[in-house]
Amino acid sequence: MLVCPVCHHDLHKQEHRYTCKNHHMYDIAKEGYVNLYLKSAKTSGDELAMVQARRLFLSKGYYTILQQKLINIIKDLHPRMIVDAGCGEGYYTNAIAQALPDTTIYGVDLSKRALKYAAKRTKYVEYVLSSIFHMPIKAHQADILLNVFAPFAYEEYTRMIHDKGYLICVEPGTNHLMQLKQVLYETPYQNEETMHEQLSVIDRIYVKDQITCPNHDLQALFMMTPYYHKTSKEASLRLESIEVLDIDIEFVITIYQK
Template structure:
């Protein structure tokens, strides 16, 4: 079902990779993923999250701190039971693997622009087709997916709409204004306010919000390593001063922080 990122023609299996009728060929990495991000589509030499950010996120998530977020995502996806689904901006695959478990009879795809992330994600769910690709040029045909997911990831709304079959939906998960509030209060003199639903203004005609809910819970980060990982996997790890970051990591006793996520489900008409 994959399409060529250069000419949009169908891709077919070739020796250790895929190829389109025009002769554009893409190799499969030894880890199992396909790199469908041509060099002319890159904005930098190594786009997306680097190895340090990916490893920090993997270490933090594997400790189960965000397990309720993944569990609710999987529950909402299981209610849809799509034939084909795609996780956009899959990162190192923590949430994608939960989706694959919840949708065993569906065909799953996942992509991220970071090769370092996808390289590690492959190990989580080999039944998923893992892709290094751009979310602005997703190598799948028009109307080929019944479910798209986007967790903590930017979205190209028109591209998402192109991929959805009529009646299919996009499940978006993103932070609310309360997410990591205590952490932000420790890192900055002034905590920047933002609107939880500002993304609704970007939804294109032909897609409508069908469901919305918020999940909020408290984390108690006991060891300094978990706090350092949380900092490293967020923009706060480089926006805040080194002194403020060190104060969070070396905080005496448990460090309590709020996790607050908004789940929005948009249906294509």
């Protein structure tokens, strides 16, 4: 299903590399992912601190409720092929692969740091270093395009799925992490839910829970959010002084079709 990013012919997997009929070759990294990004990826994707913070936080099981809900939704759709666009460290991707061992799954991300971690932990996902706006995957092949907190690349996502395929998007709910924002900002704001009107909405599912975070996990959560680079030093210090915080988590899962 992968295509050469240079000539766009099919790639064929050999023991340690992918090749096309024009003899373009792409080595599979020792961790198990393949780099199909033509530009330099040295500084692409999430920074190391954010990747490490996300790994730490997710490994504690705080978002297991979302992970399990996604698995249940996807199982009911009986997919043969899934593309996880913006898969990061593979927290959701690897869990889905374990739950659906007969499904072909591709994880695509631009962070080499994240893919190294993801690929080392499974043999059942094809991890690809690439932009999610130009994925080196054949068109109209995916039963499901999964997007968990990643940018929404409408044209590319709809190119991926076949005419009866599904696009599953996860975004923060209205009050997601509200208590964290109350510590950081004088006027905490609610998140706005989005709706992509070019697509048909099959279902919209809300997942809610409350988690209790001690300080070290709270700092990891903060670092993996967009707030980290937008918050004043004073507010960051205020968060550092909190020993434990109860936080509402809220996710919106929207299932679309073309």
